[in-house]
Amino acid sequence: MDSRAVYRYDQIENTVTPKDEYATIDQSIRNDGIYKNGPALTSSNTIQKDGLAKSYNGDTVLVLQASTTIRQSNGMTYTYLQVQDGQDTYWIDSRGLHISNFATISKSSVNSYTTYINQKQRNDGVYYSGPALTSSDTLIANSNGRSYNGDRVTVLQTKTTKRSNGMYYTYAQVLDGNKTYWIDQRALSTKKK
Structure with a gap:
């Protein structure tokens, strides 16, 4: 089999638990996916998005975790945040949020x-x-x-x-x-x- 046909999952480089941070989802110029089972493309459960962040646009969410991933195909790094939005918990690209500390x-x-x-x-x-x-x-x-x-x-x-x-x-x-x-x-x- 040609090795180019085998997908290599993105690697999670590190995960931190931010203290006293919340964020506002801003999808005015983005169209990010949300992922229930971890950062995007890091496992078979995160190859497909579970929904669109646009449906949460403007929501204020609690930041639970931040994970930096490395794309295996090009070495680029991405940061995904696990957030709690009411009763929902999901992962989203950090570029689609405005992060703040608690007042x-x-x-x-x-x-x-x-x-x-x-x-x-x-x-x-x-x-x-x-x-x-x-x-x-x-x-x-x-x-x-x-x-x-x-x-x-x-x-x-x-x-x-x-x-x-x-x-x-x-x-x-x-x-x-x-x-x-x-x-x-x-x-x-x-x-x-």
């Missing part, structure tokens, strides 16, 4: 007062486990702020976060009836809307 808390204050949720012009996410993008539990909003529009709430505390792009955002932890959640401080208004 850090730069300032906290306890300052209790009563105010209202104003979502007439905004559409903020509501987070149960802390300010947005500060942990794996706050990558995806638990609900939509519009469903709380006009609610009278008590602010329990505020935290200012710094994202990896250098931008600062302040979130308020509020008590709304018997529910406690975090929402962008800009969603608060002194008057009922």
Whole structure:
């Protein structure tokens, strides 16, 4: 048999577990495949893609692992990330994502007062486990702020976060009836809307 007819799987050069990283899938100019069983072309289970990343475009995902592979045919290296997207876990080419570190808390204050949720012009996410993008539990909003529009709430505390792009955002932890959640401080208004 001609050796050119035998496919040699890509080799995994190394795998690391990133700490405190998340990513946003960006397939605006790419058309990457997703792979459930490992980085692309590294085994018989990853020769064919399991889906298209375009169907996940814009999703915020938790980065679980990063593997660098070496293409046996040309020696080129590629980096694939294993990501968790809600309940789905899959591998995707790192070039199809924007990677960030979790936001850090730069300032906290306890300052209790009563105010209202104003979502007439905004559409903020509501987070149960802390300010947005500060942990794996706050990558995806638990609900939509519009469903709380006009609610009278008590602010329990505020935290200012710094994202990896250098931008600062302040979130308020509020008590709304018997529910406690975090929402962008800009969603608060002194008057009922």
